[in-house]
Amino acid sequence: MAGTDRTQASMTGGPRVVLVEPQLGENIGAVARAMLNCGLDRLSIVNPREEWPNPRAVTMASGATKVLDDAQLYDTVEDAVAGMTTVYATTARPREMTVRVVTPRQAGAEIRTAEARGERVGILFGPERSGLTNEHVVLADTVITVPLNPAYSSLNLAQAVLVVAYEWFTAEDVTDPDVISTPGTRLAEKEEMHDLFERLERELDAGGFFRAPDLRETVVRNLRAMLQRTRMTEQEVRTFHGIVSALTRSWQHTQNAKRRRGEWPEPDED
């Protein structure tokens, strides 16, 4: 699949995803895929409605079948969380009970810390249509509710797993949030930019670009500001030099052509 680098070893560990009475095999497969996208590969399934293993789950998992192969099957949620020390329950709607409620981002950060302490963490996700019952929610320490459009806040099962798993992943992700990617080259040094600017301005002087000499300084400043915004690479600086050369040559070219045709050439400079 686009973007997948099979040479990279898959990550392991992270919290265990516990699907409580999932209705459709397709959704279990989609969950496995969303989990592996975010480096999670430990799945438990409590009392699925359809038979297990489920071929439709394998189809939807598209490549994340190992997560399905290693999935643990349980009859009750109590059994599924028995060995855990920290359990979260995901709910879309507020419950009529006094309970700690956190966002997925908060949960992602504190799960990372808990795991570093050696805690065994699980996250409960309820059936597609109804979600977790209050009886399931009280088996957890904390509720996770995804902040969403209040007029339309119901995520499908795999989408809910993705958001929670994504926040767990990004809680320790070190990706530069804003970078200029320069494959096979590097950003230009300022001196390279200044040489380009001065060369360009010389040619523009020769071409009579600056009609109003008293405005030259301002026009040059704005021109440099515009070209600076491109954050050129050293390669692009060389390309831009080539463009300037080509444009000046093309002017000479037309001049010479006119001479050959015996026309009056335009004055080379004034």
Added chain:
Amino acid sequence: MAGTDRTQASMTGGPRVVLVEPQLGENIGAVARAMLNCGLDRLSIVNPREEWPNPRAVTMASGATKVLDDAQLYDTVEDAVAGMTTVYATTARPREMTVRVVTPRQAGAEIRTAEARGERVGILFGPERSGLTNEHVVLADTVITVPLNPAYSSLNLAQAVLVVAYEWFTAEDVTDPDVISTPGTRLAEKEEMHDLFERLERELDAGGFFRAPDLRETVVRNLRAMLQRTRMTEQEVRTFHGIVSALTRSWQHTQNAKRRRGEWPEPDED
């Protein structure tokens, strides 16, 4: 659907999602649902492979059909972005070109700012299997790449839209990341907790709980620390008083029963 409050007006606005040559109607429907989950409702579709409108899209949109009804259809990406001032392209894999790359979180924050300035923002998503071509990517100002498990980084179309839309939504979401939800009650005041502690400790003294008087202070401190961690509501404090009463009564009860049976009662206190 669980969690959806139909009385809430749907949010509108936000960046326009542009699906480039989507292959399956189902996926377009799933995209509409993910968009509306995050308060986005402006969708453009460029040259879909299947016919449009598409009944399978409506099925998958489960409730988000208005997003599909209002979707704009285009023949080319150039036409779709023509009126926009700021365009992002989502790619899973790095491209062989010098381009600015940001995370969805960074994009969500800067799109909010751009919209506040009145910019018209669009986000391109490529076909399911192949993703955007480089020809499409160069139509954008900035690339968005979702940080994911490098060994398995390919999200399905609706999942990619969800992550980017979710980051746009949360960029201005004011949900308390960590709160104790206390429906119909409030957290107990410290005085209510202290009264409960002192009452409990009196009964424990009477019941001979503190066998080693020199350890009493420590045991009491740890007991109070444990009960404090529950962050009781005032209602739960009253419940806990009732529990203490019931347990002491049950002791009296068994004593009296023994007396009635002519057995020696245990000493009431020592």
